[in-house]
Amino acid sequence: MNPTAVLVHGAFTDTSSWAGVIRRLRAADVPAQAVATPLRGLATDAAFVAATVAAIPGPVVLVGNSYAGAVIGAAAPTTSNVKALVHIAAFVPDEGESVLEMAAQFPDSELGPHLRPVGEDFYLSPEGFRHVLAADLPEDVTDVLAVSQRPIAAAALGEKSGPVGWKTLPSWHAVASADRAIHPTVQRFGAQRAGSTVVEIDGSHLLALSRADTVTELILDAVAKSA
Numbered sequence: 001m002n003p004t005a006v007l008v009h010g011a012f013t014d015t016s017s018w019a020g021v022i023r024r025l026r027a028a029d030v031p032a033q034a035v036a037t038p039l040r041g042l043a044t045d046a047a048f049v050a051a052t053v054a055a056i057p058g059p060v061v062l063v064g065n066s067y068a069g070a071v072i073g074a075a076a077p078t079t080s081n082v083k084a085l086v087h088i089a090a091f092v093p094d095e096g097e098s099v100l101e102m103a104a105q106f107p108d109s110e111l112g113p114h115l116r117p118v119g120e121d122f123y124l125s126p127e128g129f130r131h132v133l134a135a136d137l138p139e140d141v142t143d144v145l146a147v148s149q150r151p152i153a154a155a156a157l158g159e160k161s162g163p164v165g166w167k168t169l170p171s172w173h174a175v176a177s178a179d180r181a182i183h184p185t186v187q188r189f190g191a192q193r194a195g196s197t198v199v200e201i202d203g204s205h206l207l208a209l210s211r212a213d214t215v216t217e218l219i220l221d222a223v224a225k226s227a
Helices: 015-027 042-054 068-078 099-103 126-133 139-147 154-158 184-194 212-224
Strands: 004-008 032-035 060-066 082-090 115-118 121-124 171-176 197-201
Touching: 004 015, 004 042, 004 068, 015 032, 015 212, 032 042, 042 060, 042 068, 060 068, 060 212, 068 082, 082 184, 082 212, 099 154, 099 184, 121 126, 121 154, 126 139, 171 184, 171 212, 184 197, 197 212
Parallel strands: 004 032, 004 060, 060 082, 082 171, 171 197
Antiparallel strands: 115 121
């Protein structure tokens, strides 16, 4: 039996961002499950993902986009059945490091000017959503995504990670070379530090939507080598 691919979305999106990838994985006889991440804090989100993984029989390949790269890294050490990590245009912080601290070491992305605080959360401005996250998707699609986005707790971005799974597990990374949300140099650094198998994709931040075929191929490689 193939490992189950557990797909974890990042900030400003939801489980629907994985729909195309799920269809392709199922066509390849790979079970898949998308997790509705709380986006409340790194430790909280990691615990939620770990609990989801613990309820799945058999081996799991954890897949995370964006902020969820930090989430899957923090969730993996608390599980017994995660066999590999796949990062999709993601942050890959070290233990004791937050995603903000990781990003601060490299050139700024275009995310900051488009963040809009609402209470204790961050949203992306409607006009900035397409530009920052999904410039290579049709405008009618990004218009809907912008007004249905899920916010992230501002504190989550500054929360330091606990122990990280990439130090003991094999990992893969799809680097989005046209990313305006997480600078590509941040992604490349994280992938190199983790010793990941890297694929560079000429696409924007939401690769699972705009480059579903290539993202699925990377996950299938991780699944095949984790079976």
